[in-house]
Amino acid sequence: MIGENEDARGMITMSGSIMEVQNALVEEMYTSNSRTGYLLISYADPGENDMINIELLQLNIGWETILINQFGDNISLCSITKGSYVNATFSTMMTRSIPPQSNAYRVIAMVNALSYSITTDRILLVDSSNNFIYTGNPNDETEQMRFVITSATEIIDENGNPLNLDDLKPGKMVRIKHANFQTASIPPQTTAFVIELLST
Template identity: 55%
Template sequence: MSERNSDMRGTITQAGDIMQAQNVLVEEVNTPDSRTGYILISYLVTGENNMHFTELLQLNVGWDTILTNQFNEPISLCRIIKGMRIDAWFSASMTRSIPPQSNGYRIVAFLPAPSIRTLTDRVAYTDPASGFLYTGNPNNIADQIRFVISNRTQLIDQSGNAISLDSFQPGQLVRVEYGDFQTDSIPPQTPAFLVQVLTF
């Protein structure tokens, strides 16, 4: 992946009926349900005498719009905020409004790397079919955390050897490295980056 210049607004190019915006700046996001809505972007246009101008465009986000982060993982629209950079593919058909609007096909948001937190706790239970590992009090859902285990999560035993999610047993002491964001659900949910068994 090429380096992204955070000081320059990106540009828009056209290939047939599809427009592509690269490294454009998010000016505003509006979503009623965290999945649909619109993103207002600004981008650079080169005019006469090599003068540069900033233009605005509203990308409408529907249920068919693909939303991912830079690792091609699905995200919700509410994860995209003002000041972020995105790449976008959208329709060449635009409204004549100010700013013009177009329907987004695919949007890739360049999310900041999360800060990593570390937790040492006991395994409450696992759900290998759904890819979850729960820590905390097995008898109190309000005293648990649900960790999302993906193919990017490192699962290791005491010696550092790779193991599977179904190798974890209730009551085992584990160390979990996870992101500094979590859902407001009960129990809260967050992706795990690493889970290591400390004791059997």
């Protein structure tokens, strides 16, 4: 509990069946695939005698959750780090757990910039049913990479024309702009932001 105006964390407001919080502090982030998981946030809740209580809320992040930064760029969940601030809209339906949980509709993270890495390699496998593509050494799983294709992933040709996942075939060369974060699994997994199909 803190005194009034001693913390920058925003308060929760409600509009119909949607709740919103501005400037919530990220206390913890968990993801197993860089796109789904949860954020544990803290926010200010007015108490008695002009005191402000700091409350915790777990925002569950699904594939349908919109994840963007303050510039409107799509981001992966792992781009949101402990200590950063987010604006979020989420369901009024909350669990009675401690802390309560709610499904997030949209999260806007206050980040310095969209950070990413670029991998240029040949496609090993396209798993369209699970929205994955694999690249790397076909004879060594430790030298492979699994990329998650989300609804926000752009698939384009060298001229910037949009393509479909079906246009990506094993043996084709691609340039993939992806999240810096990757899982510790074999092969490691990360989220693809842009997949460019190369003609060579």
